[in-house]
Amino acid sequence: MLNLRLHHVSIVVRDLDRSLAFYRDILGLQPLPRPDFPVRGAWLSCGDRQVHLVHDGQTFRDSDSVDNNDGHFALNTDDFDAVVSALAASGFSEHAADGDPRRLLVKRTGAAGFAQLYVLDPDRNIVEVNAAPS
Secondary structure, three states, X not given: OOOOOOOEEEEXXXXXXXXXXXXXXXXXXXXXXXXXOOOOEEEEEEOOEEEEEEEOOXXXXXXXXXXXXXXXXXEEOOOHHHXXXXXXXXXXXXXOOOOOOOEOEEEOOXXXXXXXXXXXXOOOOEEEEEOOXX
């Protein structure tokens, strides 16, 4: 057995400062030291894992819809309602129309067996936050 484990998720962003504000100020991830790569970016801690933001001006998605069946990565929390409240305080809404980049798709109960939410970061990358048991 290879005994692999996830180290980090790398996300391509168009505007590093705007994306850093989302992941740091809204989701509460903490900045980490980053080597002086030729491309701008930021590293953030997420528990014992990392999220890497890479600025190159290109992203993969061009849709404003939050679609839980599209490519995404998931963060886990032990206080799901606090995350919903933090996103709502930052202007995200469960009642926003499909196509609104501030739409918050919340599934408090569903097929997964635990609460999940989906939100777009500033570059339309889909981020899931869930309450899956550890």
